Amino acid sequence: MVNLGNWTYGVLSKIGRYKVHHILFWMLYYVFWLFSYKSMYKDFSLLMKVTSVYLFSHATLYYTSQYFLNPKLLKKDRSFLFLISFLGLCVLLSLLMYGAIALIMSNSPDDLFQASFFQIISVFFFSNFFAAGIMLAIKGYFDTRKMHRKNELLEKERLESELQFLKSQVNPHFLFNAINSVYVLIRINPELASDTLIKLSNLLRSQLYDFSAEKIEIQQEIEYLKNYIELEKIRKGERLELTFEEGDNLEDFSIAPLILIPFLENCFKHLSTHTDRPNIVKVKIWLEDGFLLAYFYNTTEPKEKNHARNTGGIGLVNIKRRLELLYPKSHWIETKAENDNYEVKLKIRIK
Numbered sequence: 536m537v538n539l540g541n542w543t544y545g546v547l548s549k550i551g552r553y554k555v556h557h558i559l560f561w562m563l564y565y566v567f568w569l570f571s572y573k574s575m576y577k578d579f580s581l582l583m584k585v586t587s588v589y590l591f592s593h594a595t596l597y598y599t600s601q602y603f604l605n606p607k608l609l610k611k612d613r614s615f616l617f618l619i620s621f622l623g624l625c626v627l628l629s630l631l632m633y634g635a636i637a638l639i640m641s642n643s644p645d646d647l648f649q650a651s652f653f654q655i656i657s658v659f660f661f662s663n664f665f666a667a668g669i670m671l672a673i674k675g676y677f678d679t680r681k682m683h684r685k686n687e688l689l690e691k692e693r694l695e696s697e698l699q700f701l702k703s704q705v706n707p708h709f710l711f712n713a714i715n716s717v718y719v720l721i722r723i724n725p726e727l728a729s730d731t732l733i734k735l736s737n738l739l740r741s742q743l744y745d746f747s748a749e750k751i752e753i754q755q756e757i758e759y760l761k762n763y764i765e766l767e768k769i770r771k772g773e774r775l776e777l778t779f780e781e782g783d784n785l786e787d788f789s790i791a792p793l794i795l796i797p798f799l800e801n802c803f804k805h806l807s808t809h810t811d812r813p814n815i816v817k818v819k820i821w822l823e824d825g826f827l828l829a830y831f832y833n834t835t836e837p838k839e840k841n842h843a844r845n846t847g848g849i850g851l852v853n854i855k856r857r858l859e860l861l862y863p864k865s866h867w868i869e870t871k872a873e874n875d876n877y878e879v880k881l882k883i884r885i886k
Contacts, residue, residue: 565590584639589662592628596667599624601674625667629659720770727769734766750789753827757781757820760799764818767803775806776813782821788885791861795820795829797854798879802833805877815876822885829881837875851879858883 568586576582600621608617633656717735720728738759761779768775799818806814817832858866865884871877 561590561594564593581640585636588632588635588639592632592659592663593666593670596621596624596628596663597670600667600671605671621667622664625660625663626656628663629656632659632663731766731769734762734769738762738766749791751792752789753785756790756792756795757785759793760795760818760820763796763799771803771806771814774814776815778817778819780819780821782823784822785820788822788827790827790883790885791857794854794858794861794883795881797851798829798831798881801851801877801879802831805833805835807834807836807875825885827881827883827885830878831881832876832878834876 565586568589569582572582572586573579576585600617604617604620608614608620633652717728717731720731764777764779768777802816802818806816812834815832815834817830819828819830821828855868858868862883867880867882869880871880
């Protein structure tokens with residue numbers, strides 16, 4: 536049994552392919568002018584012949600202009616040549632109309648050629664000019680809209696592809712750092728390394744299953760940050776002095792997933808390796824006047840001053856680009872690099 540939906544789609548596809556809608560348009564166009572000028576003619580068959588001449592002239596001018604002059608001249612920035620050619624066609628077709636209609640009406644009792652030759656040619660000229668001109672304008676309008684929608688779709692697909700690529704880099708970058716940490720712990724403390732692997736597994740599970748959506752609840756992102764901090768506490772041990780402040784009003788709104796983690800990851804990445812000084816990390820996240828505010832601070836090696844000033848590595852470069860795509864003109868980032876510390880202030884419009 537034939538599927539009605541597929542059959543209808545097939546028929547419509549064939550109609551579009553063979554421009555059947557053009558035939559339907561000219562049929563309606565022809566009928567419209569027949570009834571518009573019916574009162575001016577005693578002989579209806581004569582009206583049909585004269586209207587046919589008009590239709591042929593208008594259609595010829597439109598199709599010649601649209602499918603020959605337009606691609607050959609107008610689309611190649613030869614507007615003046617297009618205009619001259621279009622006007623020349625109007626004159627030529629007007630002369631042909633004059634001859635054809637004069638021949639049709641030679642044996643007719645109706646005498647519609649009472650005006651002068653110049654007046655009649657002028658009527659034919661403006662008839663061709665305005666009829667074809669309006670059709671070309673309408674066609675150009677819809678073609679422009681279609682091209683605009685196509686370009687918007689292509690741009691959207693390009694940005695989505697870029698966004699997915701940047702988001703996919705979060706996982707390998709994080710995984711690379713975490714595996715290095717586990718590798719070090721295996722030699723120092725195998726039991727601690729085992730606990731670290733379990734926490735790492737939980738983080739990766741969140742990335743795989745919980746963060747695949749375009750938006751997640753803010754508490755999911757906060758929970759992920761806390762789990763990451765627990766993992767880093769195992770790595771850094773007693774030398775880590777960490778402060779994490781969470782605002783009371785962080786609820787009932789969503790953000791793009793994995794937006795905050797690169798900033799936190801960067802804090803731990805550039806901590807000092809000296810054993811005679813503590814590693815300090817401060818994180819504060821809160822909501823204020825419709826903006827999500829986040830502050831990240833970490834101490835660094837004094838020699839890392841220049842490196843920290845250069846955006847902190849691939850993680851921060853990627854997240855800045857993601858923010859540009861996800862929150863265009865709705866986010867602000869301020870970084871400050873001192874001799875032995877680095878801080879980031881992030882502001883995202885949420886409401």
